[in-house]
Amino acid sequence: MSPPPSLPPPDHMLRQLGRTEGDADTLHILVRDQDTRRLLLLRALLDAADAAPTTVCPRRAIDRLHQDWALLEKAERADRTAVRTVLLHPLAGPWAQRCLRGLSGSVPGPELHADLDHLSALAAAAAIRAGVTFTTRLTAHDGLLPLPTLGALRMASGPVGIAFSEGELTIREADGRPPITVHTQRDGTAGSADPRWLPVLALPAVLPGVGPVPLDDVDPYRTEGGGLRRHGLSAATHIDDCERKAWTESWSGVEPLLRIGGEHRLTEAAILLRCLVPLGPPPGSGSIGEGAAHCSGTRREAFGAVLSSKPATPAYFASTLVHELQHTKLAALGALVPLHHEDATPRHFAPWRSDPRPFDGLLQGAYSHIALADYWQRFALGAQRVTHRDLAWAEHARCREQVGAVLPVLAGSAALTREGRMLVNEMITLYHRLDDCPPPAGHLARAEAYVATTRVIWQQRNGSRRQ
Incomplete structure (x- = not known):
């Protein structure tokens, strides 16, 4: 899906960029266009899943995608900025493109189901950042359970129960081992005493007023x-x-x-x-x-x-x-x-x-x-x-x-x-x-x-x- 047509950039913007410069207004025009493309790409992914044959995307997978989308919408009502931080994270782009390629085939690729599971992780991370209480199940693949922009957990592949409330994330594996607790802050930092938790390091902001x-x-x-x-x-x-x-x-x-x-x-x-x-x-x-x-x-x-x-x-x-x-x-x-x-x-x-x-x-x-x-x-x-x-x-x-x-x-x-x-x-x-x-x-x-x-x-x- 292509984004709606944009107005041609004004000449002063082209001259700035030609000099390899660009003031804040010029750069924000580029950013807004890229952000719009990302959001349309995510919507196109959901539409492609709905349109895919059941041999490619079974009904249960579609139902889960819609549940994840509903959690994203709930989180966005609570804190739009927090949700956009996750959905506009650069590394969600390659994932979405890969999902669309998989959904466009007549036979599902071996990684498609794992790729579709990643929307659950994105939705959970967005809800955590937005401070929304929820309980759900995620799936760890290749020994890793990612929570994009926050970190990841090393654990056995398979289903994992997670619950979040008031800044505390609890993860329970299916084998009955003691739960893992991760403490989160609204700024996106997350820490745990458990060595299996791998946090994303946040480098300080380049300038005051922008994020790390x-x-x-x-x-x-x-x-x-x-x-x-x-x-x-x-x-x-x-x-x-x-x-x-x-x-x-x-x-x-x-x-x-x-x-x-x-x-x-x-x-x-x-x-x-x-x-x-x-x-x-x-x-x-x-x-x-x-x-x-x-x-x-x-x-x-x-x-x-x-x-x-x-x-x-x-x-x-x-x-x-x-x-x-x-x-x-x-x-x-x-x-x-x-x-x-x-x-x-x-x-x-x-x-x-x-x-x-x-x-x-x-x-x-x-x-x-x-x-x-x-x-x-x-x-x-x-x-x-x-x-x-x-x-x-x-x-x-x-x-x-x-x-x-x-x-x-x-x-x-x-x-x-x-x-x-x-x-x-x-x-x-x-x-x-x-x-x-x-x-x-x-x-x-x-x-x-x-x-x-x-x-x-x-x-x-x-x-x-x-x-």
């Missing part, structure tokens, strides 16, 4: 359909107490470093970032540090989520957010209005990838890298220590040179829409504005040599494909 950022290492759909290996990413991981401390310490230094990149970097993090998903060390990393040091990514169906291995320093944590939130912005803008009519054939050279890229991937990469070039230039100009300044200039020079290698392809495309042309023109303006404060000659020479070498290697690997 969940570091979600327990949601079962956090990497569903992500194609992680194909995109050079590692698998999702569970983090122990020591790793949680390291993430928290690194996060504590992010806010002032984002501010170095301009107030708009803090604004986009505060408005767009809804959760972080920790990944393991990048593919190819070894015990002594060889190979890639870091990997990160976003997913269109998980708006607001940033997947990332543990950043080595707060500076790289901040730059990861700058990089990935540009993908979030541009994907949301592309959903709101078409930016081009190029096909999806992978044919273009991109200095940040070894494989040919489709035009949309080229645009996405250039957009995120020019934001990084801008961020690292500001970092270099404000750095007090020589080592920090040198690092920032090196990163700036490399990113700017990479963007310069692909901007002619973007600018020369006849398939850009009016909105896409305006966006690319603003990117070009930003690219030339960076010349006002060029990097030291040595950094520039090394960046030029890096991109030239990358091009030669790409041509050798990919032959006569277009660049």
Whole structure:
């Protein structure tokens, strides 16, 4: 189901976004559109279940879905914001998409029933956040009972009775073992003395007045359909107490470093970032540090989520957010209005990838890298220590040179829409504005040599494909 047509974004919004900026009003337009799409997707899931043959979705499964929906409606009447926190959680997007794919088949897939059971967990989590008293039964799968945005319980697979009242959640397994008690707060924190409870760590808010950022290492759909290996990413991981401390310490230094990149970097993090998903060390990393040091990514169906291995320093944590939130912005803008009519054939050279890229991937990469070039230039100009300044200039020079290698392809495309042309023109303006404060000659020479070498290697690997 498609959302109702939206008005084209105003030109001033496109110009802001083309400069990789965006004030609060502009970003909220993107957020509202994505939120509307999510709610329609959830409604479409219920409609698809009603329309599916009983061989795919038996009557008892449909009845349970409607019971879960009724609990969601009850919770929303009590606290709409609490329910939206759960339903708009980024990782509910991949789950809903997977359910729709399963319901569209003539024969149920092996995971469909488990996927449909997840709506019960979402409804329970929403009711808990809304402070609604209820009793129900959930089903643990693969040894885990998730309560999205709150945490998860390690337990034997099978049915589980749960009851919630006045901030206390009681879970009873079918084998008669002593119940597990979890104490919850209205802000979404949940704790238990039982070691089987795995809470979602909440990182402090980027700015006052916005919510904390969940570091979600327990949601079962956090990497569903992500194609992680194909995109050079590692698998999702569970983090122990020591790793949680390291993430928290690194996060504590992010806010002032984002501010170095301009107030708009803090604004986009505060408005767009809804959760972080920790990944393991990048593919190819070894015990002594060889190979890639870091990997990160976003997913269109998980708006607001940033997947990332543990950043080595707060500076790289901040730059990861700058990089990935540009993908979030541009994907949301592309959903709101078409930016081009190029096909999806992978044919273009991109200095940040070894494989040919489709035009949309080229645009996405250039957009995120020019934001990084801008961020690292500001970092270099404000750095007090020589080592920090040198690092920032090196990163700036490399990113700017990479963007310069692909901007002619973007600018020369006849398939850009009016909105896409305006966006690319603003990117070009930003690219030339960076010349006002060029990097030291040595950094520039090394960046030029890096991109030239990358091009030669790409041509050798990919032959006569277009660049």
